[in-house]
Amino acid sequence: MKRVGIICAVALVTLFSVGPFVWIVGASLKTPATITARPPTIVPDFATTFYETAFGEHNILRYALNSAIVAGTTTLITIVLAALAAYPLARLRLRRRGVILGIVLGASMFPQIAIVGGVYRMLSHWGLLNTYPGLILPYTALALPLAIWILTVFFRALPRELEEAAIVDGCGPVATLRRVFIPLAAPGIFTAAILVFIQSWNEFFFALLITTDPSVQTLPVGIAKFPGQYMVPWGELAAAAVVATVPLVIVVLVLQRRITSGLTAGAVKG
């Protein structure tokens, strides 16, 4: 009896979480005739028409490539800077450590609208609007708080003896970080990298304002501004949405344990 209840609950939670995504995947596999059927058909035709036009006419590959370049570079820079910053925060007895962590965490809570005006003017002044660095720089700033927080939590969990041994062997902080902490905290670094990548891949608000030229726009902007001459081209839009999401779904399926540990890092112990 109890078993049946749990199975039903699991089924409901799964249906709720996956259902809407399955519906849009289904829509992307329909044909121009069936996608506008009234009432809507439930089972798709497994046609690839919409993918062909999404890639052919709407140039989805360009947006996907831009997303990959921006999110990938942001992740690399963020992780290097965050590892450098997390080591002293986790291990050295710095004065004002609490204040620094507070500022870093506080920075992640600011509303984007209060930041974007200043960022826009700076980028415009430097001629960085409609460029990759114009997105990568603010994305790095937005991602750093989360990455620093996760890495600080992971570094703090490593045993002190290792570090003492490294110091006895004559390693300074940078060498200790590179030779001892980074290899040992590799799972934590990997986790932080996934979260930063997903956050940057999904970011929309800054991308919308900083990039107006389609050749540098990322997938979220491309999808939000999807051109439709007379009506919304739902099929192609659905196909583009699936293209933007599939890499993330694969990452989630393979790495769900890591992601969960990253999202809840420090949440329990405070």
Next chain:
Amino acid sequence: MNGNRTLGYSMLAPALIVIGVFILYPIVGAFVTSFFADTPFAPRRFVGLGNFARLTGDDPAIGSVGFTLLFVAVSTTLEILLGLLMALVMHHTWRGRGWIRAAVLIPWAIPTVVTAVMWKFMFNDQYGFFNLLWHGNAIEYYTAWLADPGSARLAIIMADVWKTSSFAALIILAGLQTIPRELYDAARVDGAGAFRRFRAITLPLLRPAIVLALLFRVIDAFRVFDLVYVMTQGAPGNSTSVLQFYGYQKMFPEQQFGYGSAISVVVFLMIAVFGWIAVRMLSTRMHES
């Protein structure tokens, strides 16, 4: 050790400089700009609290404050309740735990813009899922959900609840896993039923995790933008406009940097006040225990 400290600060420096230049400096800039009339059409001019005074008489702005607060209150409440339910289900599953966790993470991982497109399509007036669900084959009754203020607001809230409940669930699940099993065993020996155990053990011990999830969710909900931009653009009328969307409209399409900055300062202050209250609640609780 002193040399180490200097080195420590220099290791921190690059990250702090990036955060300083691209987050803290622009915030200060927004506060300063909010006291100016700043448009490309006239020289920048100090207006004191003029922008804020204008805000109190600007009906669409007041409307945006109203829907922002409604959105934050309703969506975060639902997200915490649903997150709690999902966490309990995940906690009581042994086989297939990884599988259900992956399923729950999918909405979290999907770009918000894609979420918005999905829900807009499901609420479509001609061939949307909800019309099929509600009216079946009776296509003459098919409803334009997003053209009605009430259902358009509900649609945006539903999309947000779908996307972010799983985040709340994971934080709450992490809290559940720290509750010692012995407590439940002891309560069972004392004859406490399932509901009693939930109320007397689970809920009180889960409180820090729930407050933390709520803090994250509320801060995020105040900044809602993507869903509104893609699903409704604030329509019908101004009924689904939120502060961050209204501020964007003033600042970018209309180029009113001063007035837009004043709106952004209001969003900032709302988040700051709430965040301060929540952090106080969290820390007093930790001192008590």
